[in-house]
Amino acid sequence: MSLPQDEIDHYKRNLPRAFAAPLSLRLRRGTLALGFAALVAWCLYAFGFSPERIWNGLGRLGRVLGFMFPPHIWTDPEDIADIAKGLGETLAMAFLGTLLGALVAFPLSFLGAKNINRFTPLRFGVRRGFDVIRALETLIVALVFIRAFGLGPLAGVLAIAVGEVGVLAKLFAEAIENTAEKPQEGVVAAGGSRPQAIRIGLMPQIWPVLLSITLYNFESNVRTGTILGIVGAGGIGFLLSDRIGAYRWGEAWSIIFLIIILVYVIDWLSARIRARFIGKWEGVR
Amino acid sequence: MVDTAFGPTPDPHPGGPQAGYLAMVRRRRLYGSVLAILFFALMASGFHLADARNAGGFWQGLHQVFDFPAEVVREAWAKRANLPGLFFKFVPSMIETINIAAVSTLLGGGAAIVLALLSTRGLARWPRLIWVFSRLMDGLRAVPEIVIALVLIFVLGGGPVPAMIAIALHTSGALGKLFSEVAENADLKPVEGLASVGARWGQRMAFGVLPQVAPNWLSYTLLRFEINIRASAILGFVGSGGIGYDLKLAMQWGIGKYDQVIAIFSILFLTIVLFDQLSGHLRERLTKGAHK
Structure with missing residues (x-):
């Protein structure tokens, strides 16, 4: 039932716009594509990207990858304890940082929620405060804390906590705003005070959401913890940068594998917990 | 009445629904507080560990937090x-x-x-x-x-x-x-x-x-x-x-x-x-x- 070619040509001639986008749209698309391509090309040139360099690098990459197999397995109990401690430290950093952040963020979030804090200037101030904290890069905060507390996991915990305050307070405040008014009105109608209305009418609605958000952020903080370790805030990242710095690639690869496994397990566990007890909430920062 | 033929149905909540509800609330509070205690114990011990493993202590460092930015x-x-x-x-x-x-x-x-x-x-x-x-x-x-x-x-x-x-x-x-x-x-x-x-x-x-x-x-x-x-x-x-x-x-x-x-x-x-x-x-x- 296909059309003969001359009929197709006929329609193409008479209905040009059915076969191609209008010129202005095509121009716009072309310019956009060209602009992106030019950006990529210019950047590659400016970065000193050359096939030769990649080619030379590939040889070295092969050598480095060669250490991956057979994987290095620590046999000295002291080394094993060291690595296990590093992994535990990273986990503890993420856990403590998230929890500390959540504890501080929780009361603050009420100040930033539209249906609790009706005093607009204060609410706006608090909200902008959250934005400012979120814009502070965790890594920079960590550097400041490392200067104050010395190298180690404590700086990492506090840096994660500070970053988390901004993120969690914002998400918590949004969760509080997304609650139904009716249960609170019911409590007030039955003679409850405003704190009682919040405690009995509002809190049961937000608990699961808060838990879910906190778990999700814990998950992403396990990654952050690894990164902070590399700049000197303890944990497995610290051990990794140490091994790479000493060119002990066999051990470095094993640590990288352990990090991947750790992240994977935590993601999986937390997804399971969230789905089982709380229901689905997929957050994006 | 059908019920009489089988004897009185056992009350699921002796003492009325109120007692059952209160028992549930009490049980939930108990679980909640046990969890909270566990959480805080974990947190305190973790924080202590982090403090101990760190090069400088928390309390010595606390007043220095703003030293560096101030400097x-x-x-x-x-x-x-x-x-x-x-x-x-x-x-x-x-x-x-x-x-x-x-x-x-x-x-x-x-x-x-x-x-x-x-x-x-x-x-x-x-x-x-x-x-x-x-x-x-x-x-x-x-x-x-x-x-x-x-x-x-x-x-x-x-x-x-x-x-x-x-x-x-x-x-x-x-x-x-x-x-x-x-x-x-x-x-x-x-x-x-x-x-x-x-x-x-x-x-x-x-x-x-x-x-x-x-x-x-x-x-x-x-x-x-x-x-x-x-x-x-x-x-x-x-x-x-x-x-x-x-x-x-x-x-x-x-x-x-x-x-x-x-x-x-x-x-x-x-x-x-x-x-x-x-x-x-x-x-x-x-x-x-x-x-x-």
Whole structure:
């Protein structure tokens, strides 16, 4: 039932716009594509990207990858304890940082929620405060804390906590705003005070959401913890940068594998917990 | 009455429903408080451990938290005349950082489109290989950028190229998963229509799927670009180009270059806020439509 070619040509001639986008749209698309391509090309040139360099690098990459197999397995109990401690430290950093952040963020979030804090200037101030904290890069905060507390996991915990305050307070405040008014009105109608209305009418609605958000952020903080370790805030990242710095690639690869496994397990566990007890909430920062 | 024939039904809550309710409340409170105690014990012990493992203690360090920022600000204030000049001095490296993020987002996004389409049920070119591609994306996503960058810096030497490749690899995994989730919800009818008139796989994807998913994909890409700006600033810190590298040099120098530190901090801060707002605005338009 296909059309003969001359009929197709006929329609193409008479209905040009059915076969191609209008010129202005095509121009716009072309310019956009060209602009992106030019950006990529210019950047590659400016970065000193050359096939030769990649080619030379590939040889070295092969050598480095060669250490991956057979994987290095620590046999000295002291080394094993060291690595296990590093992994535990990273986990503890993420856990403590998230929890500390959540504890501080929780009361603050009420100040930033539209249906609790009706005093607009204060609410706006608090909200902008959250934005400012979120814009502070965790890594920079960590550097400041490392200067104050010395190298180690404590700086990492506090840096994660500070970053988390901004993120969690914002998400918590949004969760509080997304609650139904009716249960609170019911409590007030039955003679409850405003704190009682919040405690009995509002809190049961937000608990699961808060838990879910906190778990999700814990998950992403396990990654952050690894990164902070590399700049000197303890944990497995610290051990990794140490091994790479000493060119002990066999051990470095094993640590990288352990990090991947750790992240994977935590993601999986937390997804399971969230789905089982709380229901689905997929957050994006 | 039927009930009398079988004897009185046992009351499930002796003492009326109120007692049952109160018992439940009491039980829940008990569980809650046990959990809370456990949590705080864990937290206290963890904090203690972190304190003990740290080079300096928490309580000795506490009053120093603001010492370093104060020192930095004091010196920068003393040299405040330099700040505007320094500000412009670091604009090129900030642009380099943004460029790293842009190129890696574009390259990673391109790879993510292919990976996502190949690993989405119903759309995949080779349905048997879905498992392979989705595990590949998981792997790419699981390795933090900074780890890839550390390996690549050793392999390729310093500079922006390793950072770019590292971020692009991570981006392709992270975006690929999100893209594939969006594509899963795409309507298959246009694809079937195209298949019935003999379109090849590429044509089916380009004309049947892409128009449906483009706004969501673009929105995710913008969000990723925002994240990648931060990532590329951080990667500079471990030794590859951009503003992070300048920051590291200035911080290592210590006293005497704190005016540079402040200049870099503020330019980085402003850029992050700017792109945050810009992409937030654009994403809102993409997902909710231009005219509200």
